[in-house]
Amino acid sequence: RYLHFCKLPGRVMGIRLLHFTSVVIIVLLLVAGALTALLPNIKDDKMPNLRREPKTQSQSALDSFTLIMQTYNRTDLLLKLLNHYQAIPHLHKVIVVWNNVGEKIPEEMWNSLGPHPVPVVFKVQTVNRMRNRLQNFPELETKAVLMMDDDTLVSAHDLAFAFSVWQQFPEHIVGFVPRKHISTPSGVYSYGSFELQNPGFGNGDQYSMVLIGAAFFHSGYLEDFQRQPEAVYALIDETQNCDDIAMNFLVAKHTGKPSGVFVKPVDIRNLEKDTNSGYSGMWHRAEHLLQRSYCVNKLVNIYDGMPLKYSNIMIAQFGFPNYANHKNKM
């Protein structure tokens, strides 16, 4: 072809060359466009004004975690907590699950108070559902999720330590709030905490769940959660409760081991009394605990068996806050 061009008269060759070059340029542009389209893309749902993600993420997706915080009717607490959580070491991104249906997200105020240490994405929900926080968010890039209730303050020290523990137990829910179920002679299960009788495996107490409202777990479990029986979603929607119990069932079934690893918090606080909204959280409803026992039994029916397993392992941080936490008489 090259030789053929050389043989053409000057003017025809010029036009052919022009055509050829144009085609090459167009092809290159198409290729460049395709490559750009393949790059990771942050979808700012309904948030075109949010700051774009910085070009370089300083935290690699393996050594960092994503905070997912669902919020309803306590924006003052949310913002107070975001000031704290946005600065936690190893945090990659924050996803706020906005259950305030019909209410605008505080985007102007958020942007006006930038820059922020990490990207914060507000995911507006169309229905106020407890299980909204268990979606498999496309913005989630890390293997680890930190899930926090919007009224819970856990110190940075506790979170840094618990994250390091999760990295050693990545298939478990590693968190700060242990609960258990017990079996009764009738075969009906009950849900509770220290006040319930010990399950009777040796000394001391046991726990069989770690609540996800203050815990690290693998983002893969959010994917798994999308594939559960419909009855599970119906149960959570009916009670507006028990999503955390369902997650513990899921994890226990998956691993065949205790779902959670309890890390003893040094400083964990509930801020609900500090809200101006007057709203004080679902667990104050009279039927809350009874509902959770109800959920345990329903889930055993749905999953055709009790997958939860007991553990009595309590993990604390060696030599923190001080040496007194491990020195002994010897």
Add this chain to the structure above:
Amino acid sequence: RYLHFCKLPGRVMGIRLLHFTSVVIIVLLLVAGALTALLPNIKDDKMPNLRREPKTQSQSALDSFTLIMQTYNRTDLLLKLLNHYQAIPHLHKVIVVWNNVGEKIPEEMWNSLGPHPVPVVFKVQTVNRMRNRLQNFPELETKAVLMMDDDTLVSAHDLAFAFSVWQQFPEHIVGFVPRKHISTPSGVYSYGSFELQNPGFGNGDQYSMVLIGAAFFHSGYLEDFQRQPEAVYALIDETQNCDDIAMNFLVAKHTGKPSGVFVKPVDIRNLEKDTNSGYSGMWHRAEHLLQRSYCVNKLVNIYDGMPLKYSNIMIAQFGFPNYANHKNKM
């Protein structure tokens, strides 16, 4: 040959048959003898009077452990501790490593105070060596070893819990006494405890060793210990110290992880002040800690590198002795 026999006259055949049968019988006896020799054999070294092992062991070798306790010049403490340890749940057998060279074991007294809950074997040593306790004793039938110093009292609750923890971390040394090494700018290592500076990985302290004088570990490591460089044995014999540091090096090299898992004891006591012998243990020697730093550096030379890794995981028993150990402000 057989055909050949058939062809012989009756008397010759009779004698040949007799020879043949004798040979067969002798061969069968030899085979039977060989089989018997291959059966597991309890060697009661120099202890022909000890009670034979009961025909059935109620503890299976997988769910029980063997206590190995070395003793020197503190028989009063030994006997006090044996009364306690012989009754620990899940104990399979006790092996007492008798370093009192030339002194008779208290077998008459021991037998006269029977029956005992488990078999106790006294292994008389010919030389008083610290590393005598790290032999691969043929009496050892369990996967798990509990090694205790002869002046250390750990409660049954602590031991039962730590054994359950070991079962979840069988490749680690699971015990009650954490120690660490630190690196210095000169490259020379130091050995110590809480008093040394923190290694600097985040908050709090770290440990890189769990001492074997109050710990569970896999009996396979005793086998491995027999295959270490001669220089390791020479070092332990030279110092009459550091066998535990050497074991931590061995385990860390084997796993590529921190060698130990520290379990916070509820009730651990040192009884050395209670002895009538006037003997107060090696760790009171002025040079004890300096020796251990020396050992760390020698072992790094021998193994051509520092295999010890840091951990800050402290494990405690949930809800024991009471709920106060995990309740929080929430």
